[in-house]
Amino acid sequence: MSDTPVLQYSFLAPILIVLGGAVIGVLLEAFAAAKRRAVLQLTLTLGTLFIAFLSLLRIRNLTSAKAAMGSVMIDGPTILMQGTILLIAFFAVMIIGDVDNFTAQASAVPGSDEEKSALQAGRQQTEIFPLTLFAVAGMLLFPAANDLVTLFVALEVLSLPLYLMAGLSRHRRLFSQEAALKYFLLGAYASAFFLFGAAFLYGFSYSVTLSGIHAAVIGGTANNIFLLIGLTFISLGLLFKVGAVPFHAWTPDVYQGAPTPITGFMAAATKVAAFGAMLRIYYVTFAEANWNWRPILTVIAIATMLVGSIVAITQRDIKRMLAYSSIAHAGFLFTGVIALNKAGLAATLFYLLAYGFATIGAFGVITLVRDSSGEITDLNRWAGLGRRSPKIAALFSFFLFAFAGIPLTSGFIGKFAIFTAAYESGNIGVVVVGVLSSAIAAFFYIRVIVMMYFADDNGDSLTVVIPSPLTSIAIWVSGGVTLVLGVYPTPVLNAINTLATFIR
């Protein structure tokens, strides 16, 4: 006799709704008329994300709930991270909704007649929307996963669509496909490492559940070598996803090659999911074994901050520059992870939200700066943008100030919170490096502002194109969130502080 598995559908509702929306999206792609497809898909995707967010609100007051036979943990941090991911995804989709960024027919060979005719006939495929929803579902599951198998499944569900999405750019398609292939190959290696680590952890604890592994860690009788090997390889898989040094090499290429709306989505949402999972693993499962991982992660945090900030200075392409900046920000986030205290958890969650919105907004602005051949990401050609489009340039400057952590932006509160947590945990060296790399980073952010405002207009043909009101809404809302979180973050901080406690 066996028990029927109890899934606890209401707790899983946000994930299931997003998955359901994705499946409907696939059907829509097959059966809806080409003319109306884009609008239908966009509506469906936004609607799905909205309903998922509503269903998440319904379960926000749960103190602790395991779902799907203990495989999924719905606790405070999960709710916060899922909420962040859904919000970020919602606004990212608004920007993705401008389908001109994507190839009309992904299966056509770049530069072929088939591609041209698809473009001319307006046969725009819109698989990007269901792919986004699948990725979002994986991201929702990733920080909630409570055993290694679910964790791996979530990792793959979030990664596979992203590999594809990175290759869908309409302009410079070969470049985009190269990025996708790179991302896929390296990602596959990372996944393999992750599985390898999971196997060793099973050998260590005879369990794949996080609580089982935790019990073995405190038990202290199991084979520590297995623990070390397992921990190392699992961390490797996760470090790859967030682009930590020395596993960061893919980031600039993929960020540059992928369609810009996707880059923004990836940079913002993947970080939330991956750091969410990382926080759970380190805070819940391996907290007592922190001597085994904290020193190494400290070194990685320092290296990530420094490499990201220093290499970004040499970049002449704005997307590559923001890629290195995202590496530096991953380093700042690590200082929150290794703080290993409640303040660190709360600060990391706040930082993810703040960084996510600023990133969506910044990449959203980049999609608007175009000439006749498409988007312009060469920094030199942005000269004089401040004169031609003062509002958009001001908004972009504001996002850059947020990245640099200037007061009255969300970035400042985030940095303050995260460095405070690190200092509180006694890790003063990391704080000093963090502060220094912030100073280095300020240099290249400001250089963009100099370019836009103080460089002379070179008579370039570049303009700011607002493709649809949705894009405008997305970037201005992101700007608003960045401002509000910088001026009056109290409600958000309070919510985070009430909810930010992991349940084992």
Place this chain on the structure above:
Amino acid sequence: MNYLTSLGALPLLGALLIFTLPKSKSNSAKWLALATSIAVAFLGVLIALRFEIDRPGFQFVENYSWIPSFGINYSLGIDGIALVLILMSVILVPIVIVAGWHESEGGRWGSKTFYILILILETMMIGVFAATDVFLFYVFFEAMLVPVYFLIGGYGVGERAAAAVKFLLYSLFGGLLMLAAIIGIYVISGHQGGHTFDIEKLSQLTIDSTTQNFLFLGFFIAFAIKAPLWPLHTWLPDAAKSATPGTSVLLLGVLDKVGTFGMIRYCIKLFPESSKTFTPIIIVLALISILYGAFLAIGQKDIKGLIAFTSISHFGFITMGIFAMTTQGHSGATLYMVNHGFSTAALFLVAGWISKRRGSSTIADFGGLQRVTPVLAWTFFIAGLSSLALPGLSSFVSEFLVLVGTYTRYPVAAVIGTLGIVLAALYILIPVQKALHGPITPGNENLTDITRRERIAIAPVIAVIIFLGFYPKPLLDVINPASVATLTAAGFSDPAPTVGGK
């Protein structure tokens, strides 16, 4: 009534009104900005009149919870030192606006943006002096960089973009070091009775001396960049040369004072022990600044560069007065801050007018101005005399107090510092001779003399310089109690006077 909040919010309101004006109305933007700044100045004077000299501690206190999860409050309050600095700032802003009536026209953007930036800057200046919550102070301290950055880069001359970036990067670097120190003291406060940013509560903490030294340095380096102390001064001459005269007045006259103000309010108050430890080094740096600034000023060919380097010398005096840790030194330093604000304003504004007429700011291009433009020449002369601390003009009183205050504790330093006065005579009188006297340099024959608008702008400045030279008592009465309070709280007492070598 929330006087300080109103004072700070008023310029912001003006900026908002200007923002709503249509683009074509750049003239109304000017008048609106002027009206706002005059209203702010009146409110500032009103606050000064209601200030009670004999009451200890902060006055006009406001306290609201802002980010409770970090113990951050929106709390304002002023003591005598903050009061005179705020008063100086709000008086200088309308003068700058009148003096630079056409300054905004050569910029990358229109006049509207210029005045919006100036008014936002005024809000930040008031906030930075009025904040009694360290976090709030930091927010103003950093946020005020942004308007200045755009003012220099957008409306300056020459290598304006490079100068603006240099200014911003230097300041951000210092600011971030201070952020680390602020986080440090905040975490320590959490271990001793609850997280707070309240300056009074933070000054009660017991911090071991190593930590205290590092935290002190975090604050001090930020302030030493701001107030430029040798060797952290290199951004200042560039910024001063590139900025418009009005911006330079606000930059050197007000913003840099945040550095010296911070040394008193934060370095000494929060870390008295470390202040004592580092005093010898700081006094030496201050002396180097005094002499270095003076020597380089003598060698300057550019009139704006000259004023910038004289300021570095003056900031050396102010820093020396502060770290002499005597009440005379402190009061003198604070008075010096105000006086330097006005005399630098006079120098920069007049130099700006002359350069604009001549189309060059090289000293060698002038000559015989006294015959062509007598009133302008005389105004410049008076401002210069104030800068070299001639008795009867305001700077004399403060320089004298600083030297006396330093002498009672560090006689050697005071004697070396006196050299700075001699050099000051050189760096002022040589350009005065070159530019104002002698034969009329070709090209200067048709320069016009001072206009009515310029008279209106400069008259109050000169009046203040002369008035404070003869009768500094009202200001000193306000400053003295605050100086005594700061030093007593930090555990310093004036050396007992010795009579006749007994």
